[in-house]
Amino acid sequence: MIGRVAGAPVILTPSWFVAAVILTVLFAPTVQNLAPRLGREIYLVSFAFVLLLFASVFLHEVAHALVARARGQHVTELAVTLWGGHTAYSGSSARPLDGFLISVVGPLTNLALAVVFWFSFQAQPTFTVPALLLYAGAFSNAFVGFFNLLPGLPLDGGQILESAVWAVTGSRTRGTVAAGWVGRVVAVGVVAWALLWPLTVGVRPDLWTVAWAALIGAFLWSGAGQAIRAGRSREAVSGLSVRGLARPAVPVASDASVAAVGREVARAGGPHVVAVVVDAAGRALGYVDPGAAAAVPPDAAETTPVAAVVVPLPAGASVDAGLVGPDLLAALAQVGRQASVVAVTDAGRLVGVLEVSTVVAALRTARQG
Template structure:
């Protein structure tokens, strides 16, 4: 399953301080690290033990080697999942996304990438390629199995690999978030309605139905055959159902939050600002601010070309004694802003948030420009407060 950011379904693996999944980097794909998480070893052990009885039933002549064969199947399964994630990563990069990591986890794996899909087609292509990769692998492995003369250990692995890839491919195509099929449904509803939020919410609710259906299948299908439900099957179905329900719920919340965010804009949140020359004095800046409207106006320091290089700390400027204000340069009370640390006045919603992120994580005030001219200043605390209020509505 691909796990894009900013729409973030649950990520079972823990993250480090940089936001990256914890684990060992074992390679790179599309420039992004491939991370093997500690939880993978738990999954490998559990799946090896669970698959061993099947190996023994299909190959009764094997002794303790059944665990070797079982572990080989687990490696084959995770290799298939890894190729699933590689397919997501390659298509995401081809569609203009920045792939940040591929992780192999307890649940199989995920691909994380930054950026937002500009069109429904982007989300569809990124999502569908993963399951299609598994179905193609299933076909290749099945044909290789059919070519075997005897039901040997290699034939057993080919058969198991074909079956597991077919299962992973078809299961991920179920039309509910956080599965790939849910993101395909999201793209379809988005294309039909013009609203990505409607697509996300619809796919999230279908994802909840899928979660209930997985548990219901484990409980009710055996009863239709006149047998008791298997405890292990029910337990695994409940675990998978809980994961899907949680992911669907987070997707619904993310969709509604995105709708709330879409109503916010730079123009609506920015404070008025007046550009001041970098060689101006504190006193001159004070007069410019007073003429522009008073304390509510921020002063943005610009270089000779008109590019913002900082903003005036009002408290620091007010602390300068009046008798030295004329001789004190404004740079003495200015807070520098990073290069390209501005936002365009016409941005709104997710585009606004992405621009703020690019302007710098440590910035507290970001100059607002329109056609290269300073027209305001955006306080990050004000944006955060507006986001909080919008999500509460």
């Protein structure tokens, strides 16, 4: 961690150093052609350009972070990586406008920097090393800005397209899937450009350029695919509800007998109903194991306390009956892994139980469908 922005840590990943070395070496021949008198200093100038480039990318991410926080998101991380950088924040955009503003501000920051660098370059009386860096800063920021505006995920332009489709259709999933498929088209287009553009001007494609285009295209294709899967998964999650998955429950006193509990369950609706032992305040203490209760001999059921067939529930292992989608999953995550069954309450009153395995199975089925 090298600092904090918008309350979030700024992380310089080890992959950045790899990228810095590669870009320094790649940019060195350009520096040598433009400033042949520099000698070995070309690598120092080339590295200065790399620092300038990543500083621009960092400002791009800072813009994302600041707007995300202004739109009510909690920014968790800003990272400078091999591919430039990313900003992570918890939660998701509640409205299309949020996603649009958070996404568009990054490329606009780069385009604004490109304008500043360009006019600063134009103000230089001679083509010196500082002028070279200003020119490179203008070009690189313009490239980063326009490239990120391409309308396909995982690029910022894809987020903008997602927000637009979301606003028109009312479905964020449709926006995500559409922007993901456009992102795949962009990925193919990057590789096609590297192969076909040289042929249109009568030269052979450069192997190094094609290799880089293929690497970028693979990155974009993978990101687009992940976005499509994430969109469909989000739709699957949104269809889950506590009311739809919970089993009804009947509260029973802790001093009741197994036979008395059986009669309560029968009156409440039969085998599908779960008996839950509650305390004097109505808080769930545990649920009756149907198998264990059935194993009690009939002649001993009236004298066997229900505590003998109860599976305890961890303290606080309950969820509200009105939870749906991500809120349901978040509530189950808060309860913890030790609870395979949780109580369901409505306005503080016990109404059912929810098995975590049922939620997992429903989520898997929805994703496959």
